[in-house]
Amino acid sequence: MAADAEVGPARAPLSRDRVLRAAVRIADDGGLGALTMRRLAEDLGAEAMSLYYHVANKDEVLDGIADAVGREINEVVDALDVPSAGPQWKQAVRRRILAAREVLLRHPWVPAVFETRAAMSPEILRYHDRLLGLMRDGGFSYDLAHHALHALGSRALGFSQELFTPAAGGGGAGDGDELADLAERLPNLAGLLEHISHDDPGSTLGWCDDQEEFEFGLDLLLDGLDRLRERSSS
Amino acid sequence: MAADAEVGPARAPLSRDRVLRAAVRIADDGGLGALTMRRLAEDLGAEAMSLYYHVANKDEVLDGIADAVGREINEVVDALDVPSAGPQWKQAVRRRILAAREVLLRHPWVPAVFETRAAMSPEILRYHDRLLGLMRDGGFSYDLAHHALHALGSRALGFSQELFTPAAGGGGAGDGDELADLAERLPNLAGLLEHISHDDPGSTLGWCDDQEEFEFGLDLLLDGLDRLRERSSS
DNA sequence: GTCGTAAGGTTTACGTTGTAAGGTAACCAT
DNA sequence: ATGGTTACCTTACAACGTAAACCTTACGAC
Incomplete structure (x- = not known):
């Protein structure tokens, strides 16, 4: 009877x-960049080629982890229970998106993966389906809801590509000369920076609050959509 | 005097x-994916290692081509001459962004490059500086203009990460069973698709007009910003 | 029992990538 | 002439994704 459990440290079933x-x-x-087939195998106590028994190739791994994060998001937002009828749709959508954002902040590599994926993950599709449902509850026509999903874009999932980071340009130690030159070539940004540092001294660097900016942009879109909703339903 | 021009096919100065x-x-x-140091050298009639005399490494090449596209954009939008005073700011910004978009559509790889860049390209900084200038002309406070740049995000340059492509999910040949199953798991998207195909039969695939959706999202943001501008200046 | 079969894992190896190290040929000032 | 710089090439290497083949265990049929 003790024939089953013996040698013991059979390290991993690997699935x-x-x-x-x-x-x-x-x-x-x-x-x-750290995600390598060899490294992945090592972490699992196996060899690289063994992975190919469970995934077709690295691309499928990337598809898989995107979907896994999608599932994580759905688990979180499914637990939410916010009324979405009529004008309440906005709060419901807002809460949901901010909850998704919290998950994505724990996986900062996700945007880069999405950028390279052609097909859409089933879980992400499901997420959008539910989001669309909330808007329909709010009285959106199919057309408007459809436009809305496109308008939100990656913001629907809680992130947005930030191309503008003023500090990143003239980073670090700015000599007086360089800084003056920069101010001449970028007068408006220079003015902005001066205004900010005047307003809140000691914070010329790293002064952009990502969360605040995200919510500002999100509310701008949601408010705009709400106006279109009201106009179309009257 | 003919000592200079002799052997002739001195293929390239390489800069x-x-x-x-x-x-x-x-x-x-x-x-x-096709952009390789070796391939790059080959196209220039040189060897891979010769490139390193003119660029530090591949990362600098990526920085460089991002900046090059930035310059191309700036050349186009600088030629634009649209009045931007007061309420005209919106048309000015809109025209500029759509012009930038036209350039980016010729270089569809740019979003992926930006995704991986940490520091901001000087030309892209310049672009944002001018955009900010237009908003200031329109009467934006520094704070509002700053929020606006973040809210626009990648849309300021004319693109936006599309995560939502309904057709990509259940692509191709959908069997009746699969399709029914899909409709059950994604009722709202199914409804949307049905509505669309009813409205415009024969186009259940590839029916999303990127340009139209982009402009819709852009106008939504610009309209919202205009309202904030009017409220703050009154 | 034992044997065939197949699933799960490993070994070895290949082509491609970015790039470090060192060589070579041309030019230019001394 | 000569030494130094500039531009380019040759060789080489480590790390990557993965094809091909091989080993090993488990198990049902007989």
């Missing part, structure tokens, strides 16, 4: 699920 | 500029 879970952890810790 | 120009062309033709 598609375990592979993807490990992949997410690696990306969380070291970024996408 | 940083030529390197970047070739890099842009390769990315345009074959995507970012």
Whole structure:
């Protein structure tokens, strides 16, 4: 009867699920660049080629971790219970998106993965389906809801590509000369920076609050959509 | 006197500029994946390692081509001459962004490059500086203009990350069973698709007009910003 | 029992990538 | 002439994704 349990340290059964879970952890810790088939195998106590028994190739790993994060998001937002009828749609959508954002902040590599994915993850599709449902509850026509999803874009999931980071340009130690030159070539940004540092001295660097800016942009869109909703339903 | 021009086919002087120009062309033709140091050198009639005399590494090439596209954009939008005073700011900003978009559509790899860049390209900084200038002309406070740049995000340059492509999910040949299952799991998207195909039969696939959706989202933001502008200036 | 089969894992190896190290040929001031 | 700089090439290497083949265990049929 003791024939079953013996040698003991049979390290790992190794499954598609375990592979993807490990992949997410690696990306969380070291970024996408750290996510290598060999490294992934090492973390699982196996060899690189063994992974190919559970995933077709690295691309499928990327698809898989995108979907895994999608599932994580859906688990969180499904637990939300916010009334969405009529004018309440806005709060419902807002809460949901900010909850999704919290998940994505734990996985900062996700935007880069989405950028390279052609097909859409089933979980992300599901997320959009529910979001569309909330808008329909709020009285959106199909057309308007459809436009809305496109208008939100990546913001629907809680992130947005930030191209504008004033500090990143003239970073670090700005000599007087360089700074003057910069102010001449970029008069408006220079004025903006001066205004800000005057307003809130000691914070010329890293003064952009990502969360605040995200919510500002989100509210701008949601308010605009609400106006269109009201206009179309009257 | 004829000592200078002799052997003739001295293939190329090879400069940083030529390197970047070739890099842009390769990315345009074959995507970012085709952009290899060896391929780049080959296109220039040189060897891979020769490139390192003009650029520090591949990362600098990517920085360089991003900046090159930025310059191309600035050349186009600088030629624009649209009045921006007062309420005219919106048309000015709109025209500028749509012009930038036209350039970016010729270089579809740019969003992916921006995603991986930490520091901001000088030309892109300049672009944002001018955009900010237009808003200031329109009467924006520094604070509002700053929020506006963040709210526009990548849309300021004419693109937006599309995560939502309904057709991409259940692509191709949908069997009746699969389709029914999909409709059950994604009732709202199914309803949307049905509505669309009813409205415009024969176009259940590839029915999203990117340009139209982009302009819708852009106008939504610009209209919202205009309202904030009017409220703050009254 | 034992044997065939197949699933799960490993070994080895190949082509491609970015790039470090060092060589070479041309030119230019001394 | 000569030494130094500038531009380019040759060789080489480590890391990557993954194809091909091989080993190993488990198990049902007989």
